[in-house]
Amino acid sequence: MLPDASRWRSAANYEHVDTLSASDLAWEWLRRNEGYDRDYEALSDPGADREQLTEKIRQHWGLRFRRRSSPRPA
Structure with a gap:
């Protein structure tokens, strides 16, 4: 719905x-940008190459996604 x-x-x-x-x-x-909305929605596709799409969004929109923190070694 618009x-x-x-x-x-x-x-x-x-x-x-x-x-x-x-x-x-x-x-x-x-x-509010329809092009960004399409790119972002593509990330939720289960068959999507997330690494490639993330790089596309990073290059096209100038965004960087924070990586999840990994547990520190004991």
Whole structure:
């Protein structure tokens, strides 16, 4: 379902943007990008080559995903 875009010109709908950090602002706009959305959804495909898709997203969108921490050797 598409979001309601009928009031997109309303300044009140974007007042929160003034308080966002740079990374929060980048995420706010990136999450609305259909191309990024398609690339991200491709990661959830069970048959997907996650390493290749992660590299594609890293190169195309300039993102880096944190790796899960591994347990330290005793």
